[in-house]
Amino acid sequence: MKALTPRQQAPWHRVLLMSLFVLPFCLVSCDQSSKPKPVTRWDLFSEPRFALWKEAAMPKGGGIEQESEGFKLKPGNPMTGIVFPDWEKQGLPLTDYVISYEAMRSGGRDFFGGVTFPVGSADRCVTFVLGGWGGSQVGISSIDGFDASENETGSSQHLENDRWYRVRIEVSNRWLKVLLDDRPIVNTNITSRTLSLRAGEAVHCVPFGFATYRTEGRLRKCLIERLPLP
16 A cells, blocks of 8 residues: 655644644533523512412411412501512522512502512611502611611602502612612612611511501512622
8 A cells, every 4th residue: 555645644634633722622612501500580479489488477467369470468467478488598699689579559558569688698688668657658677777767768759559560679788779660769878887677577578578568469570680790
């Protein structure tokens, strides 16, 4: 058999060298594609998480009903609530995240979509009050010991019965922001501030939950999303 000349051998050497160069990149690409993508969005009102909600242990709660898109909280004496106790177990964030939901006051004259949530840790929670103190007060309870009727986050809003309101809350270790029907109503710096719950039954909604006060409220479309890194 006639031997190949060096010129005839060269293409095979080039193919071999090219393969050795490309192979590591293929292995890295395959390794990256096999890793599961981190979860950045949680729908808390759809399965399997829908079933993890519990009625909060309010001493004289009025009871709850599960609806197709969320929950109905019946009037309590004074409060009714629901709680999502598996927040950390489900891998939900404690900071740099967004809460969005819709709430309706379908009976009564007080708060109907108050949400308690963690800020930095599960034992550092506050409550966004929607329609408290007679029906119009909104804000964060509590900051430096002052509730939503006393601190800079509080304001009076016109809130009607039998109407859905969209709430969006942005949570970080530096600030809290709240939008109501896409209108900014809270934007406060919480650096070096003391955050806590208002004394009372909101503690039964820790680490995350909703409550009403002598009022029937309905909730739907509860989503949690990570904020993009700055």
